Amino acid sequence: MDLRKIILLLFAVMPGLLTGCGKQKPAPAENGQSKPPVAVELIVPAERNSGAGGTDVLLVPGEAVFHRGPLAGVYVVDGNGRISIRWISPGRLENGSLVVLGGLEAGERIVGTYDPRLEEGVRVKQLVSETKEGSVQ
């Protein structure tokens, strides 16, 4: 009985060892919580507007959108000033604003200009006060 156990153990340990090699936890990235808010230039709400075609469309500033390969995203700011990536379906550009076809709702606050240093979960605050913000909230 014991012999079987030992050999089975070897069997079980082999994939176990390999698994151990395979698993690579990422190095702990810096935590947004402990850091002071990052200053961003602009936080604007996504606006509902009547587009060029006469139908209602949702607009965000063109500079707010960043691309990861084929994916397009914006940083959405939640009530606590924390940002998270939101993937959007981009439509056409209209006067420097981008029509958002899906993924965003009117009134959601987004970081107005994309900054590559920003990371998911980081808290942000605005440098310049923006008048539109108050009216939406």
Add this chain to the structure above:
Amino acid sequence: MNEGIAGRLAKQFINSKITPLLMIAALLVGVIATFMTPREEEPQIVVPMVDIYIPYPGAVPAEVEERVAKPFERSLTEIPGVDYVYSTSMQDFALVTVRYKVGEDTEESMVKLWATLMKNMDKMPSGVQMPLMKKVAIDDVPVLNLTFWSKSRDPYQLRKSAMDVADELKKIPNIGDVEIKGGLKRQVRVLLDKQQLVKYNVSALQIARQVQMANSQMTSGAFTRQNSEIVVRSGSFLESADDVGSIVVGVYGASPVYLRYVATITDGPEEVNNYNFFGWGAASHSKDRGEYPAVTLTVAKRKGADASVLAGNVIEKVDHLKGSVIPAGITVTETRNYGETATEKVFTLLEHLIIAIVAVTIVVGLFLGWRGALVNFVSVPITFALTLLVYYLFDYSLNRVTLFALIFVTGIVVDDSIIIAENIHRHFAMKRQPRLQAAITAVSEVGNPTILATFTVIAAVLPMVFVSGLMGPYMSPMPIGASLAMIFSLMIALIVTPWLSYRLLKAEDGSHGEYDITKTAYYRLFTAVLSPLLDNAFMRLAAFAGVGLLLAGAIIMVPLKAVEMKMLPFDNKNEFQVILDMPEGTALEQTARVSKEISAYLRTVPEVQSYQYYVGTNAPINFNGLVRHYYLRQSPGMGDIQVNLVHKGERKEQSHDIAKKVRAGVQQIARKYNGNAKIVEIPPGPPVLSTIVAEIYGPSQEQQIALAKEVKRIFSETPGVVDVDWMIEDDQKVYNLVVNRERAAFRGVTAEQIAQTLRMSLAGMDVGLLHTLNDREPVTIQVRLPKADRTSLKDLSNIFVQSQGMGSFTTRLRAGEMIPLSELVRVENRVQDKSIYRKDLRRVVYVTADVAGVTESPVYAMLDMDKKIKQLKMPGGYAIDPLYTAPPKSEERLAMKWDGEWQITFEVFRDLGTAFAVVLVIIYLLIVGWFQSFKTPLIMMISIPLSLVGIIPGHFIHGAFFTATGMIGMIALAGIMVRNAVLLIDFIQIRRNEGAGLKQAIIESAAVRTRPIILTSGAVVIGSVIMLFDPIFQGLAISMIWGGVLSTVLTLVVVPLVYYITERKGEQSRQEEKKS
């Protein structure tokens, strides 16, 4: 004394040299078999299931149902072996699913199905396209998932690397399907520019045709010249985006119009059609709050292959590929490894097995000394070695069910050896005969009733083979394994045990006097307990009344819900899934966003190791998802979140409790966006559509939906019922562009042209392949409008079609004129027709739910809801009486049937109940044959209901459900308890035949048999203790432990008493006979 088979066998082998050789040989083949048997977690289940996709473009669901689904179903039910036929009729196509009976041969089923389909294809209406048949098998379930994720790479690059790895992995032996979930493929996109199209007078259809025609090459033939052949080839394939752009699609003025003039051509990722992201959870101790684009590579195994070996090989290979095929920056994380869990499960069970054997040995040692213990200890591995050999020969794999069967019988297989060894020990102690003779006498004395007793236990467990349906494969290894183990253990008890006992057992040196039964402690005890009961009729009555009360008290706990019934309890797994359904017509990005928000909540749960969400593509399926067709979850409104928990050893809470805990939070987020989220756990037994399913039948879909709405409301109002959903799509807005036929005809445009142009503009059309050499996946060339140009009806209206002019025979206008679609079509706002579901030729609407919290067992929730459903008023003035076992006989009235886990519960308990009844009859027959009496077997079988006194309160004490495994325990216990009674009464009869008085014989036999009875029952009890810690097999342990203890104690008192009462009259005449 008559030696019988047992005595003769013992005589033959007790001094034979063959005996030790047999032992060693048995051990060796067992060890070899263990290694040759493949290991996996779940038992192998062969349920041929085939999905048939039948496209019928343009037809609405009702038409698809009537013309395609119905005729197909009718012909499919003719095929022998078909268990269920389901169908879903949707806009444009029907999906028919055929499920064969468990165990039907897969290949044969496919052939039969194909033949039937072909036989009926000529009856299909024109427009129905060739059906696509897809076999769905358990081996399609990936055993290993590797998630490729990266902080810097995008889904396009990830998919490419994953494809490269997949290509390499395919070289590993025994590997099955390798698939990639998520990511974006390479595609040449031809994005049409509407303005330019009009300007250059080129239509979309024209472009498609030109690209198709330009992309051709063929071998034309060969010249023969000077004894050699020169092959002639013509044409050339499109090999790059530039090639595509340089296709001439028309003429403008006098110059050619190149495709690049009228469209933007990109070579790169296809349009985003899925979101697949990976992130770490709270338990990973990673402070990384980000989530990263991911692609999952899934690896399935070939049938019969060992999952753990395959997983090990794959991981090793992937490690080698790091740095070369897998570029830096891409991390590969293992997100599922069933090989590892299988090994772990098998390992744990083996460990449990060893603990059980050791525990049993210790118990035996306490009674018979270490030599006796050693005799028994040796017999167990030999028994198991032989059983494992049979597993291997029968093509069973080592999985949780087959191994569990071994643990289950550990306590039972030692019994035969114990009985024999104990009796030899007793005879040695008596010192009435020389050792060899004493041993043979001892074996002859108990050997024959032991054979009978073994067969009663086999008779008890073997009928479980007849459990039908999906539960069958989960159950059948148990009776087969247990029965074989019993037979082997009997053989070992009769051959090996006497040999070992003769050599190992020693008579105690202390007592040199003649053995006297009356001096033993057991004898004094039974004289004290049994004498007053035997002598005093009133005391006897009181004792019976007491036992009767105990029994009644135990049974009444079931209707009082102190002990609840359930099919199987939840296992403690390392994963669960969240299934998110957004209202139909929800955009991909919106679903992604809700999935992300739910994931963001889930990652904060302390036990969550990692998560991955899949939107627009399904998560890698498991066996549950296979049955539930989760692999079809690929529409934009559907999201799957795969949650991996930390290993169960590192957390306190069971996965089921964690799932219960997060449910409210998850559903709150989903509801905020009008979505419906369900927490899906891996079921411990066979998967079903949902735990609770109400099937609603009726004369029309409207009425069915109306009733379904009511039932759904009742579901959501009932406490404990969660995850309520139904299979009715939400209203989805449809723009129906109705072609104005006259106007179209007048302008020389056909309806088909319009339809094709629209389809190409919106959905896009693959017009060919780019002929590249280095891509693992085919690169399609797709013509489509850019996303920005297809957002509203207004965009659609300025799409142009080209007049065919006189070629259309309906106009005399010039060909080639560009006509705006808006001139030819009129827009109707409609709501998408609902899909029509059918099951076994009846239209059905499903309302589904799960149970968690207040009620954990669907049966009680169903009974609760039954009352409310019966109160519903139907339009015809009749009430709905939910059905339990069979669908309604007619569809003229609305009716409802419970399904889901209930159906399997019902079938299993029905089959087990039938099995139990058969068991009782067989046991009765066996004992009648042995004792040549019709009355005695009944006395022995009294001990069977007595086990309930222990089993039911035992479940109550542990707060456990009475499950199918508990039921198995109860059935097996019936065999064991009857065996005890057999040994007891057999001895009474031997004593009486030797001339002892009835009372004396009873007390003596109780005293003599108590030790082996307690020993064997003790072995069963101790052997089961280890199973208490297994969530699934707990019920069986409870039955064996509590039922075993109580029943043993009661058997020792009640059976002799009943025997006394029945034999008292006969005894008087017998004594008188003797005197005369």
